[in-house]
Amino acid sequence: MKKSKDxxxxxVREDPESEFLTTNQGVRVSxxxxxxKAGERGPxxxxxxxxxxxxxxxDHERIPERVVHARGSGAHGFFQVYEPMTEYTGAKFLQDxxxxxxxxxxxxxxxxxxxxxxxxxxxxxxxxxFYTEDGNYDLVGNNIPIFFIQDAIKFPDVVHAIKPEQDNxxxxxxxxxxxxxxxxxxxxxTAHMIMWVLSDRALPRSYRMMQGFGVNTFRFVNAExxxxxxxxxxxxxxxxxxxxxxxxxxxxxxxxxFNRRDLWEAIEMGDYPEYEFGVQILEEEDxxxxxxxxxxxxxxxxxxxxxxxxxxxxxxxxxxxxxxxETEQVAFCxxxxxxxxxFSNDPLLQGRLFSYLDTxxxxxxxxxxxxxxxxxxxxxxxxxxxxxYNRTTINKGKTSYFPNSVGENLPRPASAEEDGYVxxxxxVEGKKIRARSExxxxxxxxxxxxxxxxxxxEKEHIIEAFHFEVGKVKDKKIxxxxxxxxxxxxGDLAIEIAKGVGVPAPAQKGGSPVTKESPNLSQxxxxxxxxxxxxxxxxxxxxxxxxxxxxxxxxxQALKAGGANVHIISKYQGMLxxxxxxxxxxxxxxxxTASVLYDAVYVPGGKESIETLKMQGDAIHFVNEAFKHCKxxxxxxxxxxxxxxxxxxxxxxxxxxxxxxxxxxxxVVTIKKRGRQQLLQRILYCRNCxxxxxx
Numbered sequence: 001m002k003k004s005k006d007x008x009x010x011x012v013r014e015d016p017e018s019e020f021l022t023t024n025q026g027v028r029v030s031x032x033x034x035x036x037k038a039g040e041r042g043p044x045x046x047x048x049x050x051x052x053x054x055x056x057x058x059d060h061e062r063i064p065e066r067v068v069h070a071r072g073s074g075a076h077g078f079f080q081v082y083e084p085m086t087e088y089t090g091a092k093f094l095q096d097x098x099x100x101x102x103x104x105x106x107x108x109x110x111x112x113x114x115x116x117x118x119x120x121x122x123x124x125x126x127x128x129x130f131y132t133e134d135g136n137y138d139l140v141g142n143n144i145p146i147f148f149i150q151d152a153i154k155f156p157d158v159v160h161a162i163k164p165e166q167d168n169x170x171x172x173x174x175x176x177x178x179x180x181x182x183x184x185x186x187x188x189x190t191a192h193m194i195m196w197v198l199s200d201r202a203l204p205r206s207y208r209m210m211q212g213f214g215v216n217t218f219r220f221v222n223a224e225x226x227x228x229x230x231x232x233x234x235x236x237x238x239x240x241x242x243x244x245x246x247x248x249x250x251x252x253x254x255x256x257x258f259n260r261r262d263l264w265e266a267i268e269m270g271d272y273p274e275y276e277f278g279v280q281i282l283e284e285e286d287x288x289x290x291x292x293x294x295x296x297x298x299x300x301x302x303x304x305x306x307x308x309x310x311x312x313x314x315x316x317x318x319x320x321x322x323x324x325x326e327t328e329q330v331a332f333c334x335x336x337x338x339x340x341x342x343f344s345n346d347p348l349l350q351g352r353l354f355s356y357l358d359t360x361x362x363x364x365x366x367x368x369x370x371x372x373x374x375x376x377x378x379x380x381x382x383x384x385x386x387x388x389y390n391r392t393t394i395n396k397g398k399t400s401y402f403p404n405s406v407g408e409n410l411p412r413p414a415s416a417e418e419d420g421y422v423x424x425x426x427x428v429e430g431k432k433i434r435a436r437s438e439x440x441x442x443x444x445x446x447x448x449x450x451x452x453x454x455x456x457x458e459k460e461h462i463i464e465a466f467h468f469e470v471g472k473v474k475d476k477k478i479x480x481x482x483x484x485x486x487x488x489x490x491g492d493l494a495i496e497i498a499k500g501v502g503v504p505a506p507a508q509k510g511g512s513p514v515t516k517e518s519p520n521l522s523q524x525x526x527x528x529x530x531x532x533x534x535x536x537x538x539x540x541x542x543x544x545x546x547x548x549x550x551x552x553x554x555x556x557q558a559l560k561a562g563g564a565n566v567h568i569i570s571k572y573q574g575m576l577x578x579x580x581x582x583x584x585x586x587x588x589x590x591x592x593t594a595s596v597l598y599d600a601v602y603v604p605g606g607k608e609s610i611e612t613l614k615m616q617g618d619a620i621h622f623v624n625e626a627f628k629h630c631k632x633x634x635x636x637x638x639x640x641x642x643x644x645x646x647x648x649x650x651x652x653x654x655x656x657x658x659x660x661x662x663x664x665x666x667x668v669v670t671i672k673k674r675g676r677q678q679l680l681q682r683i684l685y686c687r688n689c690x691x692x693x694x695x
Contacts, residue, residue, distance in 0.1 A: 005076070005102035005131045005378060006318075012373045013321060023053055063328075064363045065114045068159055069125045072108035073207065073260040074327035075267055077316035079103050079130060079277065085311060088228060088281060089220040091340030093132040094311065102131040104374060105316060106330055107207040107263065110142075111162055112173025117252035118259040119243060120173040121202045121465070126212030126234060127332045128314065129375075134419060136377045138336040139232055140356065144201055145213035147297045148193045150440055152351020158183060158190075176472035185481035189440075191489055192298050192447040198465035199450075200242035200458060200523055205599075206262045208273040208536065209241040211528070216334070216349035217295055219342040219424055220281065227424050229287065229294060229344060231301055233278035233308050239530025240523050245464065247596045247629055254594045264319055269565070271536040273316045278308040292446065293439035297348040299446050302518045326374045331360045339416075342424040347436070365389045382411040447489040448512035453521040463493070467500030479503045488512065535563030537599040540626075542569050542619055542642070543586075546608025549578035551636050555602055569593060571616060579606050590618035595626040605637020614645045624648070627668065634669045643670065 021029045029050050036048035044051065066072075078100040085094040093101040108125035109116065124143040129136060148158050161183035162175050171177050175197070184190045196202070204210040214232030221227045243251070251258045266273060280301050282294060292299040320326035333356035334349065343349060360369050366389030369375060381393075384400040399407040414420030454462065466486075473479050480503040487494035491509030498505040519525040539559050543552060559566050567587040570576060575583045595601060601623060603613070613619040623646040626633055635643050640653050654663040654670040662671045 003378065005104075008376065008378060009321075009373055023050055024057070063365070066108075066363065067359065068110050069106075069108040069127075070114040071112050071116055071118070072106045072125070072327055073263050074104060074106045074320055074323075074330060075263060075273070075316040076318040076320065077103050077105065077272070077314060079128075079312055079314045081277075081312040083311070085220075086222065088222055088230075088279075089340035090223045091132075091137070091220075091338055092134055093130055093137070093338070094340070102378070103314060104129045104131075104326070104330060105314070106327060106332070107210075107259070109173065111175065116173035117256035119203065119248040119251045119256075121175070121197065121245070121248070121469075122173065123197065123202065124204060124207070124210060126210070128212075128234075129330065129332060129336075130338075131378045132338055133379055134338040135379045136336050136375075137338045137341065138332045138334060139214055140332045140334045140352075141212050141214045141232065141234070143204060143210045143212055144193070144196045145215060145231070145233075145300050146193055146196065146446075147215055147348060148190045149187070149348065150189050150296055150298055150436060151347040152349075152355065154187070155348075155351060155355065158187075171472075174472075176469045178473050178475050178478055181470055181473050181482055182475070182478050185478055185485055188443040188485055188488065189298055191443050191485060192450065194486075195447050195450045195462065195489070198462045198469065199454070200244070200461055203243045203245065203248050204259065205241040205243050206238075206266075207259055208263065208266055209236050209238050211235060211240055212275065216297055216352070217344040217346045218349075219344055220279070221340055221342050221424050225425065227284060227342065227426070229282040229284065231280040231306075233280070234275040234314065235278060235310070235528050237274040237276065237313075237530075238533075238536060240526060240528055242523060243596075244629055245461070245468070250594065250596045255597060258597070263316075266536055267316060267319050271563070271565075275314045276310045277312040277314060278310045280306040280308055282306055291439070292442065293437050295344055295346045295437075296440050297346055298443075300518075300521070302449070302516075303520050304518055325372075329364065329369075329372050330374045331364060331369050331372070333357050333360070337421075339419055339421050345428075368392070384411075444488045444512040445514045447486075448514040449516055449518055450521050451490050451493060452514065452517045453519060453525070455522055455524040458522060458524060463496045463500070466497045470497065470501045473501075476503060533563070534559065534600070537564050538597065539564050539566050539600045539602060540569050540593075540595065540598040540622070541566060541602050541604065542613060542622060543576055543584075543604060543606070544570055544609040544612035544616075544619075545577055546579045546612070547576060547584075547606035548604050548609070548637055549580060549582040549584070549606075551604035551606070551639070552578075552584065555604060555634075555636070559602075567593070567598070569622070571618065579608060590616075590622070595622045595631070596629065598626070598631070600632040601626045601634070603633075603635040603639035603642050605639045607638050610638040610641050613642050620646050627651075630667060632667050632669065636671050637673065640670045640672055643668065 021032060023029060032050065035044045035051040037044055079093070080100055081094045081097055083097060106125065106127045109118065109120060110123045110125060112120055112122065126141045126143055128139045149155065162180045164170055164172055165177060165179050184194060212234030218230050218232065219227045220230050255261065263273070282301070287294055290305065294301065335353040335357060343353065361367060364372065368388050368390045371390070371392045384402060386395060386400045397407055402412065403409050416422045451459070470479055470482050479501045483494050483498045483503055484506060486497055487506040487510040489512055491506065491511040495505045495509065520527060523529055541552060541556065556566050568584055569588050569590065570586045571589060573586045573589050575585055577583055619642065623633060623643060627648050633643065643653055648668060651668050652663055652665040653668070654661065654672040660673060662669065
């Protein structure tokens with residue numbers, strides 16, 4: 001490849017700041033504020049070509065949004081493999097640890113329209129386009145490793161059910177309504193996925209703190225033609241973290257772009273998101289050794305049975321220049337593979353191979369969407385495809401067919417030795433039949449495995465999510481049917497669901513007999529959940545006139561040294577004066593922010609400042625709400641008095657009798673006088689995970 005992806009995109013970038021305004025034909029425009037008229041108060045003239053072009057283009061600016069994954073956020077970056085994967089795959093981008101493969105990632109919610117909020121309860125998309133030397137490879141996944149359905153023929157049904165209802169287009173970006181839960185009750189294969197969607201996994205704190213999965217079963221094929229089944233994983237190096245339900249609802253009002261803004265700002269500040277790339281590899285001779293079918297997209301391969309091999313790292317280091325041209329127009333398709341990666345007979349994957357390509361034809365205006373810069377491969381393109389809507393390539397020569405004698409049979413197919421793609425040679429035989437394998441019919445075992453693997457607070461969150469989602473269902477028969485379905489998963493769970501949604505508990509307590517656990521399915525118990533860092537986390541410091549500058553500056557310096565981003569919050573924006581006359585600038589006022597947008601709160605001392613804050617309901621609420629959401633709260637000196645005024649229930653605070661000691665209770669860290677460096681350490685590395693105190 002002669003050019004990097006960035007160099008390729010540079011050829012189509014435009015910087016208009018130093019240019020004259022022109023029409024699309026390059027004619028300089030003398031006026032773009034007043035249309036050409038017959039007299040000052042006369043009709044507009046049709047000959048005003050600039051007016052007509054400007055309005056025509058505006059009228060046609062919108063393209064159809066994606067049916068699902070409409071609301072997205074993207075970033076550029078690169079991928080590097082840790083070691084050659086020659087034993088497993090011939091894919092070149094997985095061979096050289098010194099090579100950086102350009103990538104573009106698009107994160108997204110699934111259900112909501114393009115203008116919906118970021119923090120709704122939903123699956124998140126995690127799609128990666130690798131611009132490899134062998135062509136584009138698209139790994140199109142989600143933040144949940146399974147899916148609702150087993151066969152792609154049901155995809156239109158599940159999407160129709162979960163989208164806003166037909167008669168009133170309500171509700172937006174939510175599964176909490178009759179048609180979706182009717183679908184669930186009618187399709188018990190959804191049970192496992194529902195457990196994931198109602199867990200904290202569906203409420204990610206950040207795209208930077210969210211796992212990704214390829215969902216379907218693929219194949220690695222090496223140079224000798226040996227195939228192995230694989231599942232793909234992305235692990236965020238910041239760990240896996242979520243919001244809590246109350247936070248998500250409030251953030252949707254305070255900042256509906258919360259996740260999108262977080263990703264953008266992190267990259268702009270140089271806090272580049274990083275993810276490890278892992279594969280679960282299964283020998284073909286082991287295909288049938290499990291109690292589930294490895295081709296079933298509603299099942300995970302438990303990591304205890306098939307460990308993840310971490311083989312590379314993805315880094316996001318550049319924001320798009322133009323959202324529409326890049327993030328909106330990027331087109332992913334799981335059929336976009338390179339030599340060394342192939343498909344399995346996973347029935348959901350088989351349908352995706354068709355559907356993703358087909359949907360781009362209408363959304364991006366025809367078969368030439370691969371020529372849009374963000375979709376254009378770095379590998380050279382040469383084929384006999386011609387014409388069509390939005391064609392930009394100028395094909396020279398006479399021939400557009402093969403074989404030909406006029407053009408010396410060029411371009412010609414490449415052999416395997418010349419890196420031509422050769423499909424995996426799999427023996428396939430059988431009668432034409434509409435059926436699924438027997439193991440596909442086990443709908444409840446892995447749903448119970450997931451339930452067994454959750455911590456106590458995570459189980460409580462799932463129950464509360466059922467209460468909200470199913471409680472919104474108007475039809476009592478559907479609510480009852482949902483309870484009956486999940487009685488097949490766990491009888492106690494079904495009883496708790498029934499209790500909250502106003503229907504009778506099952507007459508006979510049921511449940512799957514599975515007792516096994518898989519800790520990595522839990523966010524709290526997972527080895528992938530990082531808890532001892534504040535890197536890139538957002539910390540709010542509450543202050544008013546007369547704050548203790550030594551307190552504030554010492555803590556701020558330590559927080560920044562730990563990689564955190566710190567904001568000064570006060571009633572008014574502008575400059576604040578300390579008790580000794582030093583000044584600091586306020587970043588946000590209470591009207592433009594809220595505790596739900598931060599990961600921790602610190603209150604420095606300063607008698608005048610604290611007396612002012614104690615009289616401000618917004619400050620008291622800020623502390624109380626942060627505590628309610630189990631976020632670390634710290635205070636030093638007189639700042640402890642603000643926490644006392646907030647009446648945090650059952651919390652022990654530092655007092656005069658322990659003025660030199662740090663007091664830490666349920667994530668609230670305080671010190672009255674000396675020893676502030678101890679306080680900093682407690683605030684910096686407080687392990688108070690949200691799930692531990694939310695019950």
